[in-house]
Amino acid sequence: MQKQPAQQLYAKIKLDIRSNQLPVGEPLKQEALSKRYGVSRIPIRDVLQRLKNEGWLTGSGKRGVMVPPFTAGEAEDLYMMRMYLEPLLLGHAIPKLNQQTLGKAADFLAVIDQSKGLTIEELGELNWQFHACLYEAANRPTLFNTVAALHQQCGRYIGFHSQKLNYLEASQKEHYQLLDAVKQKQLNRGKNILKAHISDAGEILVEYLLQSLHF
Amino acid sequence: MQKQPAQQLYAKIKLDIRSNQLPVGEPLKQEALSKRYGVSRIPIRDVLQRLKNEGWLTGSGKRGVMVPPFTAGEAEDLYMMRMYLEPLLLGHAIPKLNQQTLGKAADFLAVIDQSKGLTIEELGELNWQFHACLYEAANRPTLFNTVAALHQQCGRYIGFHSQKLNYLEASQKEHYQLLDAVKQKQLNRGKNILKAHISDAGEILVEYLLQSLHF
DNA sequence: AGTCTATAAAATGTATACATTTTTATTTTT
DNA sequence: AAAAATAAAAATGTATACATTTTATAGACT
Numbered sequence: 001m002q003k004q005p006a007q008q009l010y011a012k013i014k015l016d017i018r019s020n021q022l023p024v025g026e027p028l029k030q031e032a033l034s035k036r037y038g039v040s041r042i043p044i045r046d047v048l049q050r051l052k053n054e055g056w057l058t059g060s061g062k063r064g065v066m067v068p069p070f071t072a073g074e075a076e077d078l079y080m081m082r083m084y085l086e087p088l089l090l091g092h093a094i095p096k097l098n099q100q101t102l103g104k105a106a107d108f109l110a111v112i113d114q115s116k117g118l119t120i121e122e123l124g125e126l127n128w129q130f131h132a133c134l135y136e137a138a139n140r141p142t143l144f145n146t147v148a149a150l151h152q153q154c155g156r157y158i159g160f161h162s163q164k165l166n167y168l169e170a171s172q173k174e175h176y177q178l179l180d181a182v183k184q185k186q187l188n189r190g191k192n193i194l195k196a197h198i199s200d201a202g203e204i205l206v207e208y209l210l211q212s213l214h215f
Numbered sequence: 216m217q218k219q220p221a222q223q224l225y226a227k228i229k230l231d232i233r234s235n236q237l238p239v240g241e242p243l244k245q246e247a248l249s250k251r252y253g254v255s256r257i258p259i260r261d262v263l264q265r266l267k268n269e270g271w272l273t274g275s276g277k278r279g280v281m282v283p284p285f286t287a288g289e290a291e292d293l294y295m296m297r298m299y300l301e302p303l304l305l306g307h308a309i310p311k312l313n314q315q316t317l318g319k320a321a322d323f324l325a326v327i328d329q330s331k332g333l334t335i336e337e338l339g340e341l342n343w344q345f346h347a348c349l350y351e352a353a354n355r356p357t358l359f360n361t362v363a364a365l366h367q368q369c370g371r372y373i374g375f376h377s378q379k380l381n382y383l384e385a386s387q388k389e390h391y392q393l394l395d396a397v398k399q400k401q402l403n404r405g406k407n408i409l410k411a412h413i414s415d416a417g418e419i420l421v422e423y424l425l426q427s428l429h430f
Numbered sequence: 431a432g433t434c435t436a437t438a439a440a441a442t443g444t445a446t447a448c449a450t451t452t453t454t455a456t457t458t459t460t
Numbered sequence: 461a462a463a464a465a466t467a468a469a470a471a472t473g474t475a476t477a478c479a480t481t482t483t484a485t486a487g488a489c490t
Contacts, residue, residue: 045261046260049264049265050264053268073355074356074357077356077358077361078357081300081361085296085300088295088296088299140292141292142292142293143292143296146296146365150361
């Protein structure tokens with residue numbers, strides 16, 4: 001639990017970025033935001049810096065921050081990095097996984113299966129919970145934090161291809177395969193499934209981006 | 216160029232962290248820092264958050280930030296990540312490298328060779344310049360930024376094993392090998408040299424940390 | 431007219447003052 | 461005496477006010 005006001009403000013601004021309520025590409029004025037959200041510029045500045053560090057905003061340095069446009073290149077890089085780093089984390093985790101953690105992971109998958117009334121954001125969050133639950137067992141805070149940050153940044157792209165989500169079935173299938181491999185402590189198989197899983201998601205996203213941004 | 220005061224403050228505090236002028240492990244008080252550096256708490260807060268995001272400070276969330284202790288685990292993770300990500304960047308860069316960039320890279324190595332009067336920090340900076348100079352050619356901002364951040368975090372450890380730096384000769388040898396491979400556009404050889412280069416540095420550091428922290 | 435300079439306006443950075451929250455110490459109760 | 465509750469203190473979060481810097485505009489000069 002953080003202190004409430006800033007936490008709320010953070011959530012609100014992030015939501016507004018997600019739903020394109022804030023202008024893309026042009027610098028955000030602190031004072032304008034201050035009036036818009038009904039707080040002084042101080043907490044606005046804090047939140048802006050935080051969002052900048054999480055990839056929701058980009059700072060052109062001297063000029064103010066702005067909402068960055070989506071690019072295929074960024075998506076490609078993010079998924080590429082995840083493709084190489086997450087299997088490392090999983091590799092450390094597998095030998096240490098206990099029954100309880102595996103149960104929790106299975107539970108997340110079950111919830112995703114019944115994803116009728118869930119928003120795309122909630123779905124993304126559950127997806128991360130599943131992965132994070134396994135990764136935490138690795139007990140590698142530094143590696144974990146970097147991976148978590150990459151996920152955050154990918155999250156910015158999640159709302160983008162909303163409907164294109166018949167992909168969810170394929171994803172869940174891979175999740176269950178992964179869980180199976182992990183349960184049996186099959187290190188290399190697990191890593192390979194995970195790598196393919198991330199690679200697939202990345203390819204779909206990048207392809208979609210290339211199409212969408214080409215007009 | 217940024218606005219001066221905050222930039223200076225940032226540099227000063229970072230230097231004080233490096234040289235152990237600030238207490239390790241116990242929370243830093245904003246007001247105390249404010250008095251110490253002769254500015255109000257506002258810029259202090261900004262700088263603290265920034266340093267936190269760069270790994271020079273850790274925030275236990277609700278409680279204030281603190282100077283994190285060195286751990287072998289963190290060093291291991293940082294070098295592991297670099298080992299996997301930097302070759303990717305180099306791979307993208309090699310086909311795009313031109314004569315001018317290669318010349319610049321060679322110049323950096325030459326400067327390092329004459330490193331009589333340089334501090335360990337300046338040496339680390341030059342080392343990064345050499346690598347960054349190659350990596351920038353890749354034109355992969357997202358990947359580059361992550362790698363740069365990892366370097367930053369490694370930088371925290373650089374001052375640690377000051378004297379243990381007969382390692383520099385080996386490092387330079389590897390640098391020249393790398394430059395040679397890159398000049399000849401030998402993609403796989405270059406990647407392998409780089410991977411080994413990072414791996415070596417990581418091992419030396421981790422080993423030293425394990426010894427130092429064990430008493 | 432075009433470019434450069436100077437001046438005004440806007441925006442960000444910082445300090446002081448205040449509010450809220452968290453922590454510590456003291457008191458009260460069982 | 462131990463534990464809980466409460467009050468005081470300290471520390472952080474936020475608002476307002478001011479300073480500095482940056483950007484835009486208008487005027488002067490070649």
